[in-house]
Amino acid sequence: MTGTVSRYTQSPIHPVDRPPLRRWGKLKYSCYCSLNGRDALTMRVICRVILGWVLLTPTTSVWAQGGGITAIRGATVLTSSDAGTIENGVVIMRGGKIADVRVSSGQAVPPMPGLNLIEAEGKYVTAGLIDAWSTLGLNPGGPIAPVATSRATDALNVYDRDAFADALRMGVTGVCVTPPAAGGFSGTAAFVRLKDLNDLAGNVTDDVCIVAQVGLGTKGPVSRLAELKALRDLLETAAAYRDALDEYDEKLEDYKKALKDGKTVKLTKDDDKEKEKKAAKKGEGRRGRGRRGRGRHPEHDHEHDHHGHTCVGIRCCDEITEDEFVEWLQSLGEKKEEGHVPGDDIGNEHVEYDPWADPDWASDEPEEKKDDAKDKKDGDKKDDDELKKPDKPAYDPVSEVLMRAIKREIPIRFEVHRPGDVLHVLKLIDTYYLDATVVGASGLLPVAENVADAKVGVIVGQVIGSAGGNDRSHLRDLNLQSAAASQHAEVSPLVLSSGRQGNGVGGQYLTQNAALAVSGGLSEDAAIRAITIEAARSCKMADEIGSLEKGKKADVVLWSGHPLAPDSVVEKVFVDGVEVYSREGGQ
Amino acid sequence: MNQRRLHRSATMALMLSAAIAVFVSAAQAQTVLLENGKIIPVNGEPIEKGSVLIKNGRIEAVGASVDAPFDAKVIDCEGKVIFPGMIDAHTWRGLDVPNESPGVTPFLNVYDAIDPSQLFFEDSLRDGVLSIHVSPGNNTIIDGLTRVVHPIGLTPEQMTTAPDVAMKLSVTPKTGYDRMRQMAEFREAFRKLDEEMAQLAEKKYEDKLREDEKDLTVPPEEAREKGKELIEPKDIPDKNRNLLMLSQGKLRNFVYCGAAMDVPAAIRTAKQYGFFDQSVFVLGSETFKAIDALKDAGRPVVLDGNLVHTEADALTGEEEETFVPKVIDDAGLKFALQRQWGSTLGERYLWYQAARCVREGISRDHALKSITLWPAEMLGLGDRLGSLEKGKDANVLVLSGDPLKMTTWVELGFVQGEKVYDKAEDIRLNRLFAAPEDELGPSTAPVSQPVEEGHTEVHQGEYEEPETDQ
Amino acid sequence: MNSIYLGQVAIRLTAARAALAVALVVSTFALTATAQAAGDRYTVIKTKKAVTVGGEEIDDASIVIVDGKIEAVGKNVDYPSDSIVIDAKKLTAMPGMINPRTMIGQQLPNNRGNKSNFLVKDEFEPPEDETYHDLLKAGYTLLGVLPNGSGLPGQSLVVPTHGSKAGEGVRDEGLVRITFGRPPNEKDALRGVLKEAEKAIEAEKEAKEKAEKEAEEKKKEAASKPKEEKKDEKKPDDKGDKDKGDGKDKKPTSQPASKPSAKKEEKKEEKKFEIKDELKAPVKLLKKEEGIVALVEFARASDVLHFVEAIDGFEFAQHYAFASRGYDDLHNIIEHPLIGGADATVMLKPLLPQMPLTVNPYNLARELIEEGCTVGFYPLDDNVREHELMRERVALLTRAGLKREDALKALTLVPAQYLGLEKQYGTLEKEKVADVVLLDGDPLDPFAKVQMVVVGGKVVFDRAAEEKDKR
């Protein structure tokens, strides 16, 4: 590389303990062993022999696939599965999957091509650790203004390899990167498997879950309630949107059927004008629907949806939107003739509108629904004889996302800390029947039983944090308790994670967090599960990763000692059966 | 005495702009033969002693010996170098306001923002940059259409080399946005376009039925499909016209990627919305880290004016410097260099940037192409600009020496066959190079000499035939 | 090869570098091994070309160094066979560059008024070795460290950049900084100082005479305060002078007249005489003693006129050195006798300023030189990066018409002159201190890098060896 000059030529620090990273220009990275047909055949034969050595009873499924075999033998295996802890176990990886986990036979094995046998007596093996709630490698690149349509993938800096390498070095093979918190819905999280630091983007699963926050920082009770209300309103809107879409689908089916049956829609010349009128009405209608959102400012409903956020409780109409801009541009030419004053349609509505004068605004939803239903019925009656094309509800990007949560297609996470807020959120979860997890939960202790009753999972962030003075003071020391509390209250599942760090750090200290939780009363087994299988479960990845079970992806970590012990280090990390990190030089 | 000097320099500036006006308006292209010069055609071997014939605004012939018509104005370029006009591949200079405040404004056009009076254009002319791709700034999401201009003319119209060349986009977050929201806006813009076009199609189909006095007998999807072919260009609302062209892959586009992590996003977005084959990536200095992705994409790139990226190692604190063009060149990508505008150093010149590339190990051929032919190709003007070839626009420079030499100056500049720059007539340079007493006449001259007289003395004969056509 | 060719050298260079590196490393080792013993031994640098600055540019020149000084520079020079040979046959040699005004390592508090007895030497805090190293890498071998403050804040220190510790300098006295940026205050202040100094001179003279001629008894009598009288007398006189004329031709004539009268009136007052510390430097300036230089700095061109007025009536040191801080309008007074024509040394930032109220660039350095000035350059600020960019900035000025030899001088010889060190530094000539910078290209090629720096026969910086170390 030309022009690579160091300013500190005599720096005493040499990065010796870095995982293999590609420095620009040269490739130094382990890859899959690729075998051609003939090799594969011989391989298969060899494998059969080897397995005979390694295992007492080779399973056919193991060598049905091609590829080399890696076996770790003699270690204590913390499986994170029903098998529990296996002393003197053997973990066999093949074709990127875990071929078997069992007690080792202890027989000697001669060196063979294609077999990578690692003798690991006195060492420990776990599944790759998973940081279920992290900001590792996140680089939003601007003031954080997440909206429900945000995706963490978009802000994932795949070139921040040093940060990911640090996590890998500590045994972390999977990270759930969540959008930064800002209150309200802040988009969907992404799951990154640290399979190849040079191709992180290729190992991202998008839309792992939707993330929301309530009552962060030192917000007062009123604004916290407003926040909760906003969340509820958005969910409500999404539910209504879902209903509207369903209704439309139904109508469309009927319509199609009618067309098939030979009915036709009569088109008249006047239709145009009527349509325009309709469109105008539709606009009103939209606003009307907004009213249903219990207290949402009617002005702030749909006009701004293309911005991806719905402005609840905040007046943000000062900003001229693109639509308004274009409309205004066009109005300069077209509408003048009709005596239209430019700008008429931008600001005037605000002046004219008086929310207190509008009796509908504050009224309850059921009534409105009734009214609507009535309207519909009336309408149906009128047009009974004539076939009409159904109107599709206007697209609402926020509801499109939230609708998936309501349909339980995607889990949702609420970051919430204060006990009172937790209860509110539990209610919300119950109302909309969400597949939800409570995150952060630093103030879980008093309401742990409620959480347990609600069968809602908990993800605990940092077990210890810096002390008062900053706006995270409510996190102080409480996580430790909540970890213990969760266990006592038998909240299941419990996940430990690195939490919100803000500066792109995360994952590196997962085991230490877990160790602290153990000192707080969590059992060691539960602590390990909380950073492996339960973490995977909270990200809907438990079918593939998170434990050492036959058939799962071979994300395996070899430790020099117990993972939670202070001086044990990661010796090797395998992802999909490929060794991605090896501690050079041993102890 | 001080006042006198002051006054004079101010008036000189005025005179120069007047001179520019004159050049532009003299629209009759001459037939000019540049002979005896060393020709560096960029796309071929240099000719030690050769001639270039300019006729009707185009290059008529290039070669060691060229037959010139009797009426050709012959300019002897003995000891000089003949070089194609350099091309600035991407800049927002020359615009009065580089970005509109809403992020998604595909319907805008830089035509409305070009400010011909900016000194930027004059400096570009002096530095041999004869084609400038003026584009909206990087602080945007989807911005309007760009334009290639030459730095001479009084109105954007006169300055235009090629209109509506490309569209400007940025995946790096606009001020006040984060990356996630930036991308959400992208998705929403294209989704909306799709929806609106579908609705338009449906309406067109229904209108057609209405005209034919028929009933509607097909479900909406079918109507939309059938309506598609009925849409005529005039039906498309102005708001969507450019974006539609973009999504159909018919519009060249320049996508700004400020950081390495933006490169995959840019490529993904471009592919998803169908404009990848027309993409040029405008890179920040850190983006070389995404070289693999760039290499796979294989699209041309425009490099940051700051050619060296410096970064401290997170672990050791050691600073590493990387010469970015070398990384790009080694990956086999076509690249264009940008000027580091506002710098008081050499990096504000295109030739200097190219010279630096040569110094850091890039071949001379590539370095020269990166300021001429490659940017021309990126702009889709490869057949018009960027090299000295028969049939191309006569954007030609006569240099006092090798283009990559420190002491070289532009002596003559031709845009579309017109002589638009002559160093001998460049008042600012005359003043720069004049001996202290020269510029005002002998310093012993009586102080009472009227200032205006001095002017006429100096400038008489410089612009003799101010024929105005308009 | 007057012009700088930017293109083709690169590839050849990289190929050559490997060979070069080996040679350099070997020679470096040889040097360090014998450094102590080599006190009187010859060191020879074989170069591709020597840009001597003082004289001609010599191709294939050898530079012979003995005892830290240059013995000879030339194509075919003789040297003993046991000389240490530094092989730099691919490199171009130039004298070490000098930054005449920097605050690097300056520790003084912000002095105001006359603190001319303050010496930077006393408080100099050597910068980090890294900074020194980076300065060497940029080709700078000497720094003139300014005292901090305004008025007469103290005296500069000149230090070499190859690892001098606190208080070690090649020159630590006699460089009196005078800033002149706010005429109303500073004019009076400067005048006041000069008057006091003048008085002190008189008093000293008298004391001497008395000591020679008369017995000690008489000393007791002499005590009175004629200070105020003198001031009153002089001021109207000065003002009158200035208001009348432009000060162009006036200066020489006005001073002798007022002096003698002042002298006589003060005669009686002295007893045991000792000049105050802070007056010592101004006194030396007025006495025009050898080795004293006034480093005068201006913010605006008009300051020069005010300065002339302020020192009117005094005989100042014969050697002024200007460093213009603003200089955008210095062209206004280019014909002023103090600027053009005089033996003033003017230090500038290497920029191409624009004519006021216009966008017309003008080459101030070139115009000053053509008016007969000596012009030198100093970096824009104290950042190492700016030092690295100096050659590029100056090269851009040569593109804008500055002559090559003037440009080179402005980086080496002129700063030396400014610091009163032109006899020891600034060129590659016999008898000068052997600060040799070796580049892989022409000094004015902005892309050429400093490959090696040899000071007093020792290699103090070697890029190739360092890069090899790194690997």
Next chain:
Amino acid sequence: MHKRMVFTLALLLTASVALAGDSYAIKAAGYLKPDGSIEKDITLLVIDGKIGAIGQDVSVPNGVAVVERNDQMIGPGLVDVHTTLGTNGRNFEQANSIEAGARAKELFDPDHHDFKEAAAAGITTVIIAPASTHLIGGRTVVVKTGGPREERMMGEGPLKLSLTQEAFNMRRTPTSLTGGLYNLRQMIAAAEKNKNDQSAFARWARGETHALVEVGTPEGVSTLAQFAEEQGLKCVALYANQAAERLDDAKSLGQPIVLGTYEFSDPRRYTRNPNILAANDIPFALTSSAPRYQSALMRVGAAMVMKQGAPRSAVAASLTTVPAEIAGVAKRVGSLTPGKDADFILYDGDPLDLRSRMRAVFIGGERVYVSETLASHDGSKEGGKS
């Protein structure tokens, strides 16, 4: 049911210690030796608040109560070299930057709850220092965080100085580091002349004692090293978290380096520094900087450092012997050695393991803290280790 058990157990425990009176013995699973290793199955004999004996074959005199703690390990009380416990922010002096005569002794409240928190985190001895907003902050004081009242004050500690940005502002002199060093030089020169001056500053100036000097940046380490060498001073660099980037300078100081405070958000660049220092035989001490940070972070920091590869011995020393040395109280605290104060902690596992919970903390033989949830764990073994 559960509650009753808690009560009984708590009663039993207090009873057992109370029984011991002035002398008692504890049988434990092991104890942390100064070199970081663990000696197993030991007995600790406490006589009159001092350690009488410790080891595998300690004979317990007749009449001395023996407490069986066979599932627990003993570690020495932790020593924290830089805190502002109990000062309520009174350690700020706004007007002057140089406060060589100030004494931290006079500014803390010995009954402040900060001390209880520190004791609960196992920190038994602390240095209370003036704020870092002074060039010379004054003299620190070494106190215990609990135990017999009359023995809490252990004496005055080293002088505290600061060369960080905080120490300089424009409203008072010196306003810059350079000015500060200039002042220091003058003061040192004066102190060197007057050999009779026995003030803390003068003794430090003459190189007789060491001082804590806060540096912050790597450059600060270099500056300090140069200054110390020039003036012949003994300086302990405080918060030199990147000292490893200036290894030579750190070495030339010839004193331990103080590092802190480590959190779970620290990038590896900082946490791997102790590792490098240890590899170069430079001793280091960790500090919690309580109450600005939680006292508990001291042990967390040690675990983080160990995870980055620092050897056990160095990490153990960094919490105990090294800070005791810096505080000048190594003869009394810092290790479990006969004759020293009986400041120790009962853990339910390896003292350096984050999984181990502190069961009880003793200062001067007196129990000052007992784990609140102890009972529930004793009751149900689920929380223990496998």
